[in-house]
Amino acid sequence: MNIGRAAKISGVSPKMIRYYEQTGLIPKAARQDSGYRDYDDADVHRLRFIRRARDLGFTVEQIGELLGLWSDRSRASADVKAFALGHIDRLKKKVAEIEAMVRTLETLADHCHGDDRPDCPIIEGLAEEGGATPHLEPRQPRRFGRSGGQ
Amino acid sequence: MNIGRAAKISGVSPKMIRYYEQTGLIPKAARQDSGYRDYDDADVHRLRFIRRARDLGFTVEQIGELLGLWSDRSRASADVKAFALGHIDRLKKKVAEIEAMVRTLETLADHCHGDDRPDCPIIEGLAEEGGATPHLEPRQPRRFGRSGGQ
């Protein structure tokens, strides 16, 4: 089967299929007489695996490890679970980071009257001389630990 | 003041300062006789503004707009607020996406016994023939709006 067909039914674009091949994530595809790449159901199956892993936020490198775990009939389910749990942790950390941004922005926005006058605590919050960002109270007196950017 | 000093007190690396100059986010720096870039307090102030905006997840392009809003003495605070609110929306959307991934992964992980045997619902969830990913029940029968992952 052609790459376009494999792409359509796996949900991975032809461009990405070639990229995955090039970077060694998947083995070099078989070739038809024409030189076209040739895929069978097993290839498509693997591509769909990759697609779903991408949708869950795994990097291509991590997917390489997942593919290893997938094909390793002797590995323990605990190994897979540990890998998944680690990824969940990373995702949650990212969520926490973004939520901290949201809280800061909401605090700033709450203090901005949003009318046609120019003075604006949002811009001032970004421009001010002080430390991290806001020394304004959050909308609810809920305290949050702005620990450290990077 | 040299770029290194400006970098240290603004929190923006020399590399990034040059990049911002190159892409037009900030004007071309003045030069000392030596050819070294020369920064004054106003430049550093602007850099710190940029740094804080980056920390809040704005893209460089958006920061360009923010700088415009900052220096535009006649714009309405409502304009700034609308901009901030739009950004908050984008951030929240991203949070929702990641949280959907986390939920899926947690569901999968909950069904994995995590012992030394090889069979593992996590890998199977990625590998299976079916649709999006899990047709397993989430840990608690808490319903969540799986709106759009793509």
Place this chain on the structure above:
DNA sequence: GATGGGGCTTGCCATCGTGGCAAGGTCAAT
């Protein structure tokens, strides 16, 4: 059989924000 259109091939460029390295000039202290 020829022609056209769509799919395939490779290769290169761009994104976005950041880091690294290299070859050379500058500055300040010893």
Place this chain on the structure above:
DNA sequence: ATTGACCTTGCCACGATGGCAAGCCCCATC
């Protein structure tokens, strides 16, 4: 004067993806 830290420019890299171009292949329709 030498040394070491800093600065300059320019290029390459990442990660994952998209786009474009030149050229070949395949199939259907005339």
